[in-house]
Amino acid sequence: MLTWFPSPYPDELFYSVLCRYYLSSGIKEHYLVKKQLFGTKAGVKMATLYPNAAVHAVLSRLPEGVFDGHNVILRHTPFAYYTRMYPATEREALVNDLLQGRGKTPTHLWRTFPKEDYALRYCPLCIQEDTQIYGEPYYHVEHQIPLSSVCVRHKCRLKQIDVDNPRLALNNRFYPLGTVETDRETDMDVSPAELRVSELVREYWRLPASVSPPTCNNLYQTLLNSGYMTIVRQSGIAVDKNKLYAALCDYHGVEAVKRVLGENISGTMMKRLKTWEQLLPDRYIMIQAMLDLTTKAVFDPEPIRDKLKEKIGRMAEQGGFCTLRQVACSLGMKHYEVNAILRYYDMAPFWREVPAGKSQTARKGVLRCTVDEAELERIRQYSHELGYHCAGAFALDCVRYVMEQTELSNR
Ligand SMILES: [Zn+2]
Numbered sequence: 552m553l554t555w556f557p558s559p560y561p562d563e564l565f566y567s568v569l570c571r572y573y574l575s576s577g578i579k580e581h582y583l584v585k586k587q588l589f590g591t592k593a594g595v596k597m598a599t600l601y602p603n604a605a606v607h608a609v610l611s612r613l614p615e616g617v618f619d620g621h622n623v624i625l626r627h628t629p630f631a632y633y634t635r636m637y638p639a640t641e642r643e644a645l646v647n648d649l650l651q652g653r654g655k656t657p658t659h660l661w662r663t664f665p666k667e668d669y670a671l672r673y674c675p676l677c678i679q680e681d682t683q684i685y686g687e688p689y690y691h692v693e694h695q696i697p698l699s700s701v702c703v704r705h706k707c708r709l710k711q712i713d714v715d716n717p718r719l720a721l722n723n724r725f726y727p728l729g730t731v732e733t734d735r736e737t738d739m740d741v742s743p744a745e746l747r748v749s750e751l752v753r754e755y756w757r758l759p760a761s762v763s764p765p766t767c768n769n770l771y772q773t774l775l776n777s778g779y780m781t782i783v784r785q786s787g788i789a790v791d792k793n794k795l796y797a798a799l800c801d802y803h804g805v806e807a808v809k810r811v812l813g814e815n816i817s818g819t820m821m822k823r824l825k826t827w828e829q830l831l832p833d834r835y836i837m838i839q840a841m842l843d844l845t846t847k848a849v850f851d852p853e854p855i856r857d858k859l860k861e862k863i864g865r866m867a868e869q870g871g872f873c874t875l876r877q878v879a880c881s882l883g884m885k886h887y888e889v890n891a892i893l894r895y896y897d898m899a900p901f902w903r904e905v906p907a908g909k910s911q912t913a914r915k916g917v918l919r920c921t922v923d924e925a926e927l928e929r930i931r932q933y934s935h936e937l938g939y940h941c942a943g944a945f946a947l948d949c950v951r952y953v954m955e956q957t958e959l960s961n962r
Pocket residue numbers: 674675676677678702703704705706
């Protein structure tokens with residue numbers, strides 16, 4: 552049983568608390584302290600980004616009720632960030648697994664975790680501030696999430712501690728921030744994109760445990776509303792992947808985009824982003840930052856406006872005499888695009904079907920109108936613009952329209 556254990560500081564990384572335990576134990580040998588902390592699980596990896604059995608091992612060696620395990624996992628490890636895109640019930644199950652010591656890192660995370668060159672990170676100004684307030688510096692959870700590169704509080708670039716073979720070293724040994732060599736110089740040369748991304752990483756981490764992606768996808772809808780829409784014959788509406796990739800490169804820089812999204816956005820990736828099946832938040836955050844969308848809007852269960860659907864809905868509601876050519880023209884689209892969109896929205900055509908080819912109906916009887924040359928020219932012009940093949944077919948359709956409307960209103 553552990554008779555003493557440090558209280559975590561605000562947003563302190565769990566590993567950092569272990570380091571402070573090591574420091575105050577007065578014992579030099581790392582393996583002895585690991586034995587004290589983890590008992591039979593002394594071989595556990597204690598500095599992984601996603602929490603593991605180390606949390607349970609320590610908590611089970613403390614008198615009951617000293618620490619709230621939920622709180623340790625949610626506030627003192629990046630767990631809430633890495634599981635933000637999971638349904639709330641699944642997240643809760645993962646927390647419970649960890650609290651029982653059964654936690655396993657989800658495989659999709661393994662693949663995305665940074666490799667050998669990644670070590671714990673710090674902000675030189677937080678070191679100063681924490682030392683003033685608490686008497687010692689410590690590692691902050693939000694600084695460790697790899698997508699974040701800036702201390703949101705001080706708007707300066709994060710630095711990494713200098714350790715050989717960090718993954719192995721940090722898991723086996725304690726490196727209290729107060730005892731490792733740190734660079735006190737601040738680098739304030741930070742782009743707005745880097746700062747915004749870091750702010751969003753922090754927001755995703757700090758959201759209440761109950762917050763998960765809603766049924767609607769406001770991030771995806773904002774892309775469609777903001778000019779990243781393309782129309783495809785089969786599926787109707789989709790995000791233009793190449794345009795989006797190019798815009799992300801413009802905003803974040805090519806290297807940053809490559810790191811997070813790879814060389815391009817594949818159809819599968821786009822589909823997974825649309826359905827929230829992409830479980831790592833990084834890619835959503837890159838897009839959200841570029842769109843200048845709030846985290847509240849992204850996780851809002853209330854869908855934002857679908858501007859195109861509203862526009863077409865208004866046209867359909869307005870009714871009146873109109874043809875596909877007219878609708879396509881006012882939307883700035885091709886005929887097949889308008890048809891694809893209607894299928895996508897599951898809406899019925901609301902325009903008049905223009906007969907193909909010359910009108911056959913005039914064969915049995917003749918309807919003659921007498922107009923002057925100028926008016927005939929106007930009628931021909933109109934009929935052409937609306938997509939009719941001749942003025943007669945147009946005139947006949949107008950007559951039918953008036954009769955249909957009258958019948959409808961008499962019902
Ligand atoms: Zn800072």
